[in-house]
Amino acid sequence: MAVLDQGTMQCKHHPEPDKTEVTMYKRILVPTDGSDITQRAIATAVSLAKLTGAEIFTISVKDPYPYSAISEMQPTLPQEFLDAQERVASKNVAQVREACAASGIPCTAHTVESVSVWEAVVDHAKQNDCDLIVMASHGRRGVQALLLGSETNRVLTHSAIPVLVVR
Numbered sequence: 001m002a003v004l005d006q007g008t009m010q011c012k013h014h015p016e017p018d019k020t021e022v023t024m025y026k027r028i029l030v031p032t033d034g035s036d037i038t039q040r041a042i043a044t045a046v047s048l049a050k051l052t053g054a055e056i057f058t059i060s061v062k063d064p065y066p067y068s069a070i071s072e073m074q075p076t077l078p079q080e081f082l083d084a085q086e087r088v089a090s091k092n093v094a095q096v097r098e099a100c101a102a103s104g105i106p107c108t109a110h111t112v113e114s115v116s117v118w119e120a121v122v123d124h125a126k127q128n129d130c131d132l133i134v135m136a137s138h139g140r141r142g143v144q145a146l147l148l149g150s151e152t153n154r155v156l157t158h159s160a161i162p163v164l165v166v167r
Contacts, residue, residue, distance in 0.1 A: 025054045029130040034092040037136040041166040045134035055106040058096035060089035061120045062113045118154035133163045
């Protein structure tokens, strides 16, 4: 049985790493909504990227303006709403970029507008040839996401690549 030394991340039975080691993950996607649990997913993704030499891609999904037949009665103007969404999403991906920079991990960040968070995540992973998605078990989507977040559950169901769920 091989034992992994947590300090050096090397196998105690084979202290010298094989020079032909295979990199398991090269492109890791980390969706973020800025929640506390997402911070744990970010830390996990950064640690994993450090171990595997992977780069990180991050995405924050913005809600589209809720147009309706009575949109002129909406309390917020469309541009104000969209600007506020962009500020929050940009702040969220900036947190990931900062965590990556502190560890010397390359990071590419995007904000996208979508009515479907899970579809945006799965599509972004595909478009960027990601080979792993690291995400929180739930985020800020309310009562519907009590046990396992509904968005996380949908990503798990529809993703063609592995998904690491962080609690």
